[in-house]
Amino acid sequence: MTWDEKIKDFEIFLRFERDFSENTLDAYIRDIRKLRDYALNDLEGVSPQTITYDNIQEYIFQLSKQKFSERSQARWISSIKAFFKFLLEEEVREDNPSALLEGPKLGLYLPDTLTLADIEKIIVAVDKNTDLGKRNHCIIEVLYGCGLRVSELIDIKISNINFKESYIKINGKGNKSRFVPLAQYTAKLLKEYINEVRSKVKVNKKHEDTLFLNSRGTSMSRVIVFIIIKEITDKAGISKKISPHTFRHSFATHLLQNGADLRFIQEMLGHSSITTTGIYTHLKTEELRDVILNFHPRNNNFVE
Known part of the structure; x- marks a missing residue:
C-alpha cells in the first residue's frame, strides 16, 4: 500500500465526508505529500504503515528550522494528525504515530488592517481610465465594501446580486450561503462595471453568470487577484503586507470601530463561531486602556 494510494483515499474522505473547502483540502493534501517526499527520500522509502513517531518528529524539526x-x-501538525487518525480508523495502522505531536503555542493572531487613508491611497492608485482599471477598482471596492474572501469574490454570480433589495447572495465556506448588504456606492460601481466594462468582454458560455471576468471571458483566479492587489498597493506606496484578505479584515475592523454589533459582523463575514469574529476586538484594546486610565473612578482617585 503506497503513500499515493492512502493520500488519495484521505483526499476523498476530506472532500466527501468532512466537506472540506477546496482551499483547506489543498493545504492538507499538500502537507501530507511533503511528508511522503521526506519518507521516500530521507527515510529510505518508509511507508505510511511503518513510519514512526520519531520519524515524524524529526521531519517537523527539520521543517521548523526553515523559518x-x-x-x-x-x-502541518493538524494535517499529519488528521491523516494518521484516518489511517487508524481505516485499520491501515494499529497505532497512531502522530498522537503525541504537539503544535506550537499560538498567541493571538492580529490581522493586518488598512486605515481609511490607506484605502483612499489604494483607490487613487488605480487607473480608472481603462476598462481593466475600472474592473480592478470594482474588485477592491467589493472586497472592502462587502468583506468577502477572495474565493467568494471570484465566485460571485450576477444572478445573486439583488440591486433592488441591496444585497448579494454569497456562497461561503462549506457551501453555506449568506446575504451581504450592498452599499449604494458599491452597487453603483457594480452596475457601471457590468454595463460599461463587462458588456464589452466576449464571455465564455460557461461563465455567462460570473461577475468578474478575465480577458478570456472566464472567471478570475485567486492568484491573479493577489497579483492585482500587490501591484496596486505597491503603486500606492503602502508598506504593509497586503492581500485580498486584508480588505476583509479592514471591513470588519472599521465596522467595529464605528459601533457595529459583533454578532452582525459575524453574520456578514460568514463566521460559524463568534470566537472567530472576536479577534477584531483587539483593535479596541488601546481605546479601552485610555478610557480606563482617563475615566475610571479608581484611577482618578488614586494618589501616590
Whole structure:
C-alpha cells in the first residue's frame, strides 16, 4: 500500500465526508505529500504503515528550522494528525504515530488592517481610465465594501446580486450561503462595471453568470487577484503586507470601530463561531486602556 494510494483515499474522505473547502483540502493534501517526499527520500522509502513517531518528529524539526511561521507549523501538525487518525480508523495502522505531536503555542493572531487613508491611497492608485482599471477598482471596492474572501469574490454570480433589495447572495465556506448588504456606492460601481466594462468582454458560455471576468471571458483566479492587489498597493506606496484578505479584515475592523454589533459582523463575514469574529476586538484594546486610565473612578482617585 503506497503513500499515493492512502493520500488519495484521505483526499476523498476530506472532500466527501468532512466537506472540506477546496482551499483547506489543498493545504492538507499538500502537507501530507511533503511528508511522503521526506519518507521516500530521507527515510529510505518508509511507508505510511511503518513510519514512526520519531520519524515524524524529526521531519517537523527539520521543517521548523526553515523559518516557517508558527501558524504554518501548527497546520502541518493538524494535517499529519488528521491523516494518521484516518489511517487508524481505516485499520491501515494499529497505532497512531502522530498522537503525541504537539503544535506550537499560538498567541493571538492580529490581522493586518488598512486605515481609511490607506484605502483612499489604494483607490487613487488605480487607473480608472481603462476598462481593466475600472474592473480592478470594482474588485477592491467589493472586497472592502462587502468583506468577502477572495474565493467568494471570484465566485460571485450576477444572478445573486439583488440591486433592488441591496444585497448579494454569497456562497461561503462549506457551501453555506449568506446575504451581504450592498452599499449604494458599491452597487453603483457594480452596475457601471457590468454595463460599461463587462458588456464589452466576449464571455465564455460557461461563465455567462460570473461577475468578474478575465480577458478570456472566464472567471478570475485567486492568484491573479493577489497579483492585482500587490501591484496596486505597491503603486500606492503602502508598506504593509497586503492581500485580498486584508480588505476583509479592514471591513470588519472599521465596522467595529464605528459601533457595529459583533454578532452582525459575524453574520456578514460568514463566521460559524463568534470566537472567530472576536479577534477584531483587539483593535479596541488601546481605546479601552485610555478610557480606563482617563475615566475610571479608581484611577482618578488614586494618589501616590
